[in-house]
Amino acid sequence: MHIRRQIFVKSPDCQKVVALQLDPAQSLLTLSGITSLLESSQRISFSACSITLDGKLLNGSTRIQVSKLPSVSMLTLFPRLRGGGGDGGATGAESRDCYLNMYAEKKPDKVDPNEQRLSKWLNCALSNEPLAEPCVIDLLGNLFNKEVLVHALLSKRLPKQFSYIKGLKDMVNIKLTPVAGSDGSSQDTTSAQFQCPVSGLEFNGKYKFFALRGCGHVMSAKALKEVKSSSCLVCHADVKDSDKIVINGTEEEVDLLRERMEEEKAKLREKKGVSKKSKNGAAVVADTGAKVAKRQIEDGNVNGNGITVKKFKAADKVPVNATKEVYASLFTSSKKKSDFRETYSCRSLPLGRN
Known part of the structure; x- marks a missing residue:
């Protein structure tokens, strides 16, 4: 004897309930069979719905024995959520590796240009520590704490970029003027600690500064331009254009300083070569004279006191x-x-x- 079984179908909007009668002779029930039966009889589309039968989710591989179903069952339709991206999840277009690599690659930290500029003007170019007296500048305009630079030279640990510094002759002692109310030893790296002794402009990279090789005073280009003088504006020592070293200059200015440095070294090498040649020439002349004198003494033309005597x-x-x-x-x-x-x-x- 076949028991009649009935399935009530609840629509997605939960406003309509449809009763579906199952064939008593049917033994298996599948999802495709249910959807085709409902679409043909009730004209309902299930392509955008999820289906549960008595609370159990049905999929394409589900097989239900009709004999095990109760006399009355509830088939519920749920609308599927349509994804469109923008929710922070994966779209399925990429693999999991691509998704993980996106977060695994460390992006370079952004460097604040203002902090980078201040670091060059307030810190030692070698140790990156705040500038503290005594300070020096090389012939290309880089600032150093003298103790740090000398220690690096003695221990032969000077970086390749500063290989042109061979000794004290390649650095100039400078005199920095602290900002009014500051002793120049503050550890604050966000504001200028030094200033121009003439114009009062801050030593922070916003203005061009020069170091004078003769006396070592540091002052702004504006002060040197407005007060035209052939001597230092602080100590009144004589100053030539070749004595001015621009501090932390542009690439073009550094190239000019490098050319001037190479010319000075070439002249120094040439001068040493001439001096050495002169010394060698004098030694040869003296040696030749000694040999001639000795021969004259042996020949009897000169006596032991150096007086010429004819043999x-x-x-x-x-x-x-x-x-x-x-x-x-x-x-x-x-x-x-x-x-x-x-x-x-x-x-x-x-x-x-x-």
Whole structure:
């Protein structure tokens, strides 16, 4: 005996309930069978709905035995949420690896240009510590704490970018003027600690500053331009254009400073070469003179006191009617060097013949 089973279908808007009668001879019930039956009889579209039967979600692989269903069941339709992106989740277009790599790649931190500018003007270019007296500047306009730079030179740990600094001759001691009310030793790295002693402009990178090689005073370009003078505006020492080193200049200004530095080093090498050559020449002349003097002493032309004495030669004073060669042979001073030597008993016979 077949039991009649009835399924009530609740619409997505929950405003309509439809009763569906199942065929008593039917043994299996599938999702596709239910949807085709409802679409043909009730003209309802299930493509955008999720379906549950007595609270159990149905999918394409679901198989339900009709004999196990109760006499009355409830089929509920739920509208599916349509995703359009923008909710922060994945769209399905990319793999999980792409999604994870998006967060795994560390983006570079943004550097505040103002902080970068202040760091160059307030901190040591080598240690990045705040500038503190005594301070120095190299020939390209970089600022250093002198103790840090000297220690790096002695320990031979100077970075390659500062390899042109070989010793104290390649750095200039500078005198920075603290801002009024400050001793110049503050650890605050957000505001200027020094200023121009003439114009009062802050030493913070907004204005161009020069360091004078002669006296070491640091002052703004504005002060040097407005007060035109061939001497320092602070100590009145003589200043030439070649004595001005622009601090933290542009690439073009640094290139000009580099050219000037190379020219100065080339002139210094040339000067050392000429001096060394002169010393070597004097040494050669002195050595040659000593050899000549020694030879003159040996020849008898110069005595031990350096007085020139003409050596006596018998051939120079030949008596009248005497033969020069015969007369000269009587004296050893006129004989040429040979292997014949005179003996004590006979001057005319050589050794081995007496």
